[in-house]
Structures are given as C-alpha cells and as structure tokens.
Amino acid sequence: MIAAPKDPVRSAKYKTLDANEAVASVAYRLSEVIAIYPITPASAMGEHADAWSADLKPNLWGRVPEVAEMQSEGGAAGAVHGALMTGSLTTTFTASQGLLLMLPNLYKIAGELTPFVLHVAARTLATHALSIFGDHSDVMSARMTGMALLCSGNAQEAQDLAAISHAVTLRARIPVMHFFDGFRTSHEITKVATLNDDTLRVLLDEGALAAFRARGLDPDHPSIRGTAQNPDAWFQGREACEPFYAAFPALLDETFARFAELTARTYQCFEYVGAPDADRVIIMMGSGAECAHETVEHLTAQGEKVGVLKVRLFRPWSPRHLLAVLPTSVNRIAVLDRTKEPGSAGEPLLLEVTQALSDAVADGTRFAMPRAVGGRYGLSSKEFTPAMVKSIFSELAKNKPKSRFTVGIRDDVSGSSLPWDADDDIEPDDVQRAIFFGLGSDGTVSANKATIKIIGEKTPKYAQGHFEYDSRKSGSTTISYLRFGPRPIRSTYRVSRAQFIAVHDPEFLERRDVFAAAMPGATILVNTVVPAEKFFDSLPLEVQRQLVEKHCHVHVIDGYGVAERAGLGRRINTVMQACYFALAQVLPFADAMDHIKASVVATYGRRGAEVVKRNIVALDTAIAQLKEITIPSVISTTRLRAPVVQGKVPEFVERVTRVLLEGNGDLLPVSAFPPDGTWPTGTSRFEKRAIAQEIPTWNEDLCVQCNFCSMICPHAAIQTKVYAPDALAGAPEGFKSIAQDIYPTLEGMRYTVQIAPEDCTGCGLCIEVCPAKDRKQPSRKALMATPLDLYREKERAAFAFYETIPSASLTGIEIEKRSAALRLPLFEFSGACAGCGETPYIRLLTQLYGDRLVMANATGCSSIYGGNLPTSPYTTNAEGRGPAWANSLFEDNAEFGFGMRLSLDAQAARARSLVAVMSHRLPDELAEGLLMPAGHDDAYIALQRARVHALHQVLARDPSAEAKVLRELAHHLVPRSLWIVGGDGWAYDIGFGGLDHVLASHKNVNVLVLDTEVYSNTGGQASKATPLGAAAKFATSGKATRKKDLGLLAMSYGHVYVAQVAMQSKSQQTVEVLLEAERHPGPSLVIAHSPCIAHGYDLIKSPQQQKRAVDSGMWPLYHYDPSRVDRGESPLVLDSPEPRLDVAKYMENEARFRMVELRSSERYAMLLDAARDGVKQRRALYEQMAKIHLPPEHQNG
C-alpha cells in the first residue's frame, strides 16, 4: 500500500491542460478497453487515448489499453457493455447526440450494476438547430438511466472527479456519468495539479476491482445476464438495486476523503461558498458555479449575505447532503439549470431542490420552506457573467421575484429574462487579461496555448486560456482570451476589460469593434504592413477615437513580413508571441524568449530542424521590428468603418443577419429569431469576407471557354455566363466579354468569366486548371493570380453588373461538362475550406436541379458550410426558386430524406388524383398535360410549371372543395428532385444501416456521398471509407483493412443506380452520372471523390492528385445502371481504364500515406503491397461484372 505524500500540495506537479486532456489522462490510465467515436467537444478525449495507445503508453497495470473506434456512439456503448460484461475496466467519451445514442446501453449497464465511467463534455442537444456548444441538455436527458451523475466545474476538478469516479464506481457498482461543460471547461486551458500513477493506484480499491473481475462472464463459472422477465418478476428485480443507490453518496464521501488525504484537494457532494448566514443562495452546477463563486466572494466581501451551492453529485440525488450544507438562514433560493425542458414545471435541478426542501419541511428537518425560483442560463455556451449573478441576487431580494426566469438573453417574447449591467465587472486589477484577434490559419491560438504553458508552468502564476472560433472553415477568425493571476482563476466568461489587446490581422480593424474591451491605458499590438508613421491616420474614425479616448499604448509590427522573410509564410504565431512577451512583461523578456524558443523546439522539433530554425530566426528578428506609435490627442479622419453588410438588403438580413455578422448576436432579443428554426436562404452573398490574398483575373484574349474554372470553383466565386450582347449596355468600365464561340445555337451571344472578388477564398484551383496559355508567353494564362487589393473595387463592380445580366436560354443545349457550368449555381460563397473537394459537387447539383431541389443533409462538414449561421450559401434564382435544405441528424439522414420522398410523392399523388377528378372541368390539354409521365429536362419542367400556372388560374375561379385542396397542392405537380447528401462518416459508418434500408426501397431517392475518406468535420478520424494504408486519427499507424466498397454493396440489390465519380479529374462523367441518377426511377447512389485538407497536401494539386487516384485504380470510376439490363447490356460500365499508375505514385503525394512510411517503412511497404493487391482484385471483379449479362426482370403489372 502506498502512503499518502507528506505534503501533497508541495509535491504536486503542475501542467497547463484543458479538461479533455486532463480527464483522458486519468481515464486512459484506469482503463483496459476504450471504445470511442468522435463528437464535438468530446473528440479530443478519444484522440488523446488513441494517440497514447499508438505510442504504446501503458495504463496503470502496465498494459496498453485496447482503443477501438466504433461506427457510432451506439456501437461504442455496445462495445463498452460487452467489455464490462466480461470483466475489463472500460471507459468512453461522448457528448450531445452521441450520449443520446448511448442511452439504451446506459440503462442496461446501470441496471446490471456495472462499474463504469462515461466522461461527457456536455453539449447542447439539437432542437430547433444544432449547436456544438455547451450546456446540460444532453446529460439531463440521461439522468433517468440509473447512472450516477457527477459534475465538474473546471479542468482541475474534472481531472480529480474523473479519478474519483473511476474509484467510486468500483466500490459502489453504480456506473458514473462524469460531465463538465463543453468548450468552457473541456477546451479551456488552466493550470492543473496533475495526478500521478501512484495516487491513482492508491485510490482504487483492489478488493472491489477483484470483485468486478470475478463478476465477468466466464464459462468456468457460468451465469446468464440480459434475461427477459415477466410481470411476476421484473418489478421486484428492478427494485432490488435500491440499496446500491442509497449507499452511493456515503461511498463517494469516503472516496473524496481518501482523495483529500492524497492530494489535499477536498471535494463534497455539494459545496457551499458564501456567507454562513446567507439569506439568498444560488444553487447550480458546472462551470457557471465558478463564476458564481467568484461573484459571491466579491459580494460577501462587501457585506452581502449571499452564497452559492455547487452541485457535484446530481444522481443519486442526496437531499441529506444538500441540506447539510445549505445554511438554515436562507430564505430565497435561485436554482439555475443549464438546460431547457419546455412545458415542464421547472428544469431538473430546480425540481430536485424544491422537492428536497419540501420533504425536509414536511418531515420537520427544516423549519421553513425558502422561496425557490428557477432560472435558465448559459444555453449553448451563452455567456454567464458576474453581472448576471448579481442580477439574480437582486431579483431574489425583490418582494416578488420571478418564479421562472432566464438570464443572459433579452427575452422580449415571454418576458422571462432578468436585466443585467453589461458594464459591471468585478475582476481585480492584479489579474492580467489579454485578448487576441487572429485568423484560424495564422497560428494565434497555438501561440497563445504556448504562452499559457510558459506562464502556467514556468511561473507561480495561475493561467487561463479560452478560445473562440467562428464556424467558417476558410478565413476563419479566432478570439483568444487569456488571464494570468496570483490566485486560481474562476472567471468562466469572456474578458470584458483587458489591459492588452492584440490584433493579428489588420482587416479586423475594419470589420469589428476590437478595442471595445480595452481598459484605459491598455497596451495594443497590431500586425500591419502600414508603416508606423502612417498607421494612426490609416485607421477608421471609430478606432482612432477609442485609442485616443482610452489613452492606449499602441505598437505595430509587420508580422507577415517578419514571418515571410524567415520562410514561414503567413504563420505569425511566434512573431506575435515574442511581441506579446516584450510588451506585456508578465515575466522578464530574456527568460520569456528562452521559454518561447524551448517551446518552439518542443512543438516543432519533432518534425525536423528546419521549422525550428526558421521560427527562431523569426523570433530573433521580431522585436527589432516592433514600433511604438505616438497617439495624437485628436482624431485625424472622418472615415467611418464600412458597414459589414453593404447596400440594399432584405429586411431580415438588415435586422438579424447583419447583427450576427457584426459579432453582436448576443444583443439580439428573442423576438428576432424564428421560433421554429426556419431561416431564409441566399444570405452568404451579404458577407463579402474578402479573405483572398490573390484573386484570379481574366485575360479574355486567351480564353478557350472551357469553363473548367467555374466547374472546379468550390465557392462559386468564379462564374461563367452566355448572354445577349445588348445586356452589356450600362456595363461598368473594364467589364470584359468575348464572343461566345462554342455552341452554334448561341452564335452572336457574349461570354464572360467573372470573379466575385470578395467571395473568393484565393484557393487558386481555377488558375491551376486553366488550360489556355499565351503561345508567345506561356506563363501567361487566361486566368492569372493578382492581388485582391488592386482589383477589388473594379471586380466588385463587374460582379454586381454580371449578376444582373440574364443568361441566354440554354434550353435545347445538351447538358455536358461545359454547358453545365454555364447554368446558374444556387449554392455560393459557403464557408467551406479553400480548395474544398466536396462543394463543387453540391454546386453542380444546384446547377442541374437547384430550382426544384429538396435536400436532406447529414450532419458533418456539408451541414456546417451548408447550414451554420449566420448565413446560408443556398440561394434562389430570379424567380425566387432554389434548393430547400434541411439537416436532421448525423445518423438518420437517409431515412430523413426517404421520409421527405414519401411525403412529396404522397402530395404529388394527391394532386394528380385531384387533377384527374377535376379533369372534366379543366381545358382538355391541360389535365392531360399535367398528368403526362414526368420528364426531367428543363423543357419539361418549364412546360409543367406553365401548366400549373394555368391550372391555378382555373382553380382561382372554382369555389369547390377539391379546387381549394388542389390550389394548396398543385405545386407538387412539378417534380421535386430529392437528394440525400452527406459524408462518408454518415454513409459508411453511422448512417449505413439506414442508407442500406433506403436503397433497398423502390423509392426515387438520390444519394450523394461526399467521400473524403475520413471524418473531416471533427478533424480527420478514420471511417470505413478510409483507404488501406492511410493514417488517420484512430488509425495512426495506417489503416490495415480495405476501404468498404459501398458501391458494390448497393449494386448487390440490382435495382439501385450506383456510380463512383471524381469531378475534378473527369467532370464529364460526373455530369452524366448526376443526370442518369436523377432520371433513374428508383434509388441512386453516387459516391464522389472529395479531396480534403485531412489528406495532407496542397489542395491546389487536387486535380492532379485525384487523377492519380483514378489512374492508379485506388478510385475506380464506374456507373451501374439497372436499366441497361433491359437493353441486353451489362449494367456495370467501367468509366476509368485499366490502372496505369503504380499505387505508390498516388500514395507518395499525400501526407496521410507518407506519414505511415516515415513511421515504419516496413509497414508502409506491406500496406502498399496490400493496396496494390486490393486494386487488382477490385479491378478484376469489376471487369468480370462488366461482362456479365443478366436476364431482364419481368415487368410487374
């Protein structure tokens, strides 16, 4: 037995960690089996576990835990259940929807009294909208499973309660759901006293562990579990577990006590902080309680009789423990829940507390019933601040406080919200606070994490870092909030008054109020290319005024210049970090530089010396370039910051979207929001983010009108159009056009390639694929990269004009790769990554069917760039038609789309039957025309729309009941193109069962799988689409099994149209496939090769790399058309030739394969051979299938 250390406080080792890492470290060491599935914000816990197991890091018993990625959280829960059943210590990590998928097993695991810990980074459940951010709606949806619920409020606590959970579950046999707030706690970096192996070992009860193992299923001592029981037995059996729940709180107390002996850190089931004789108390759990704790200390110091009671143990609920710490003096209580249960008497914690109080009063253990009110706060990581805590105490002090309230929002609909003073701030001056505005790509967050590490681990100071990201995948912005102080930091909210503000990209100065939080005399650091002497005059009036009025000390540096000269591109992280330390003086600068250099070596040294070398050069040269600006006493400009949303915009955009885009969404009241989550489309065009450094410009003299550029553009930021020459009247100066010379029927028309300069991400793909070279100067192409700044105004005007030009009618022109790109895209300017390989498929889909497209979109990248507020990239044509889009969940998308099909078909069938019923009252040709078999081309759709229009005119004069119904349904007479879209994580893994079922139907659904061969949205975890030989998270050493052949599985049904496409290298086949899939009367499955940043190469090379994938046979192109059987042809047609490129030539260009080789050339060689074999076998199989002629099926009916 290992004794407790004599001085646990002194012997503690500190690290700066977020809760995800701190918790994973404990869970990993205390587990033998870990079954995982990625979900934000819990993914990092699984990733840490996977990385440690790849590094062969042992658990407490010297073994490397078995870490297995499953196909869904449901699968992970099943695996966990099995592992527990057979006696292995098992854990898993999840959040939100993932937790919901685990519920059935959690009931089982708890019902079987199985020791187990599930760690949850608590996250909002999707209701009217998805949210990746934090609240307790997920864990509260699992409170009835029989799991114990333990809540942590910060990373230190999360680590400690993780260990305590693993210990207590063994003794108590009740499984524990240990949770902490997503992002605020899971991702916030603070200084944590770590737990060593010895402490963990002492904490575990060896006897309980042996007993657990002994209960494992064993044929040497057989038993059965999971029986089915009848009314005679079930109820009693269910009640038999009750003593275990009754015993749990006391066992937890014992574990807390043991832990305190070992670490000197004390925990209780409920912890009270505040005046011992408080009259008002807030009861709450999670990170918000830290803010309340801080505020209560502030208020009690001023003599207020207030307190906060932190709930750590929510299940089993222990009124005895609650009442033991709740001062008897209390007469007003606000119970805060971080969840909403619409229609309930109150949210869960409120109900528990009031019931405990009422029971206590009833049984005489408490004299009087305090007034208990319930409030909701912090949903989806909404800010919860000291000012809000104060407002709650103020409310409690009223004669008649609101019995139910919200805080943190302005509820002008139901009047629930409490007001608070947004300017109130209680933070003491000895806490250094800094805010950094950065770009996702510039390394700001990484630099700040390194800074926190330096200060947290090299000085006695406490440190906190919290990071916010927007949801764009290109040109994303980050805001870092850093605090350093002499005491543990409980400020679980944004920094609202900072002594230091850094602006890492000058564009922020023009787009948002970056200095709002600057304290008087604040130090300001700006990365800018504007020379120091001209900097102040270059600023807009609002910024100048703030700097002058707040007497800021402003410093500038050309960080991009320093980084570029050091060979680091635009990664300014170390440059700006050095400047921060030089200015903020949190520790002696020379020491800071030594620490930064050491951290550069630690971070980058593992990859080789060059990155280290260049960063050191950047560090050494940075400070000399840092210049202080003298701020004049008066402002020198009348130029105002340009509005974020410019020009005339729809009312909703002006009222709501604009505010969201300005970063002021928190100020919008409840009434601003659609109550059912229905939002207008066509709003991404108002963003005008201007994130490209360089944009393409068109040399029309060289253009061959191939439309490769507009076909490949991931953001529809370069478009091509053919139009009548008279449309050029009023064109702005410099608007370019040439004579259309491809289609004879469009002779005399003009042709333009137009860039949307402020919507382009600068990925360069259009320029890369442009084939038109100047014969006299081959480096000059029809598209050339030019600096945005030079062409922004001109091209903005040109694009605005371009949009007003009506396209020539393309009716009658065959849709092929060239003409498809002339059609209007109804998916534009999304927030997808620069160079995204998914979005061109969606854009093409909207070009083909956008005016009648209904989309079911699985959760993932495509639902984020497709549907993450503040804007929507789906848009409408001149008639106001466009894609109607919805996301349900991750796992159910095929079924969701299938339901849409059933519904649309039912409504269309009803409309058709009504037309038939009313046919004698309609003009002869109209009814006949309306009921003709549906066509698919533009001409049919236009004609049918005209017929529906004519029908409406007739119906308007018809007072009959059936006419009324038909008026409501007539639009369904125009066919709806239904597409079910999602990534490979959905189609191959979590949604495969549903997809399979939907494909097995005869319904006319089209499925588009955007196959990036990895879970892209959550950061590159392996899916069953990951190819053999590729490294991915959860397959670090290279995936050893073949990619699932989803197409082959679908072909096995015989009636499904199946195709595999690769648009960037063979767009003609893609266009043909999408047309055939739409025409196919049954289900269709199109699997689309989608280059992704998770493949680890410059996506500007994606056309060549995709061609290598096809040429090597790693991505065969084919289509399987069941209708060919009836024509006596083989249904399968191979669209790519015999592989002519060695697989190695494909693999060597992507980091995901290369890193396998660098790790172990032997394993790489083995996997490469296996990949070659796979290609050969798949080709051989397909070739044989392509020769098979099947007898046609008998036609039914």
Place this chain on the structure above:
Amino acid sequence: MVDLRTTWLDQVLASPVVLGASPLSHDVEQIVAAVEAGAGAVVMYSLFEEQVISEQMAAHHFIDARVDTNAEASGFLPDVDVFSLGAEPYLKQLQLLRDKVNVPVIASLNGTTPGGWTDYARACEARGADAIELNLYDVITSLDESGKDVESRQLAVVQAVAHSVNIPVTVKLSPFYTSVPAMVRRIENAGARGVTIFNRFYQPDVDLETLGVDRRLTLSTSRELPMRLHALAVLSPHTKLDLACTGGVHTGQDAAKALLCGADVIQLTSVLLERGPAYVRTIIDELRAWLAQTGYVSSDEARGVLSMGTAPDAHVWERLNYIRLLDGWRSRPGAR
C-alpha cells in the same frame, strides 16, 4: 580463379562491382539480394537536404499549421509525434542496411547549406556509415556566379565535411567542369579520399502539347561510358584519390573497360533497375571471365593499364577531336 578483391575508401571489398546511389537502396531486400549476388559495397540513395527541408515545411504547412484553427477539429491528421521529417528516416534506413549486409555501406549526401552538409555527414557517421559520398550538384542560373565561385563554394563544402568526420569522404562529380583534373586535384587537397565519375541528372524536357517544361530521369546506357573512361584514364595516373566509375556500366565488359582505365570500383545503377539486383552476379561473372580469358589473375593487375600513363597509344586520350579529324581525311587503302 581471378582475385577481385579491391580496396576502396579504406575498405577491402570482395569485388570492385558495387551498388551506386539509386532508389534500390530504399528496399532492404533488393540490397540484400545484390550483396548476395556479389556487390562489394553499397552506396545509399542520396539524402537531399533541400528535399528534407521542403518536406518539413510542407508538413508544417499542411499538418501542423492546421492545428487549432477550428472549434470542432483539433487538427486534421493524427498528432504526429510518431514521425519526423528530418534526416531520421534516412539514418534509420542506413542503420538497417548496416545491420542487414556485411559489406561497407556508404551514405550519399546532397546538401544546400554549409551547416546542413556537415550535420548530416556527422549523423551518418554516427549511425554507422563506412564512408560519405558527397553528391555535388549545383544548377547554376545566375549570371553573376563564375565557375570559380562555384568551385570555391564546392571545395569549401568538401573541406568542411572531410574535416568534420573521421570516415573517408568521396565526391561525386558532374562532368561539367572546364578542367576536371584541376578540380579533382583541389578536391584531393581539400581532404577528400575519392571521386566518383560522373553524376547523372534529371533532364529537363519540353512538353509540346502543354507548352510546358517537364523533367525526367532516363536510365543510362553503355553509350554513356566512354566519357567516364576518358576521365578515369586521364585522372588515374595523377591522383591518389580512389576512383569510382558510375554511369554506363551495363555489362562485365563495360566494367572491365572502366577497370582498365583506372577505376577502383564500378558502380551499378541503371542496369540493376532494369534487370534486378541479382544481375550483379552476371556482371561479375562476365568481368571475371574476361579477366581470366585475357590472362589477368586479379582485378588489381588490370587496373589502369589503359590509363593515360600506361596505355600503348596514350595520346589517343589527349587528342580526341584532332585524331578524328585526321581519320576523316585519311585516304583509305585502295583509294586514289
């Protein structure tokens, strides 16, 4: 039995036929096969400093720099402590080859910075390289850099590397020096112990279809050998450096020619890429047969007998153009 034992870079080799730097050495099994077939030594593929750097920077840009950019994804590839992108993979392969074969293994380096050359050379020595072959290759496009400037820079590299390691250093030369013999002498003075004659390069080509520039590496043929033979013949009487011939040896007869002109070893590359590593045996057998048939008892006996110092018509090595001219004008017997 003809004795093929040869001394090269302080090592006694069983045969003068060795493996030149080529992609073959990526594959240990191929190297083992070549050694089993009689290869006297192995020169590894080149470690290109420029490539190491560009790969490091690419990984930094496309893997490490995508960390912490997004709320949902901590990064997009596994946290990559598990591999490094410096010289480590090369050094690991070097060590592996040293463990697997019992003939000398020579590391080949191509550096771009003064520090890079010496760092990598020391690392190779530490990991068991028996010698270093410096792959000197500069593509000069500057109008301001003279041949002398280039040579001085290269000699500084040779000197720095030769003085930073205790194992012999040999220098793989390009044929493009105004005076190869003078350069070789200066290399000798700089501390090198051998030269390898001559490097072959990727050749640029023009793609008429795309109006683009392409580059490709074509395999050598025996036709490239004479230029090497000439240099060997000229150098061998005047230098103490160990001479390696590379480029154009495809048969035992080719090897014999190189030997006769003074080569200490003959490096095989293209022929093995074409015919497989075991073809070393064929070449050795052919060489041995020719030596035996011609009456030599050892390869040492044949070495350099046709060099400029000892060839019966040594002036031929000196007057290539002139002789050809005269021959062209010479009246044939019987002609008027």
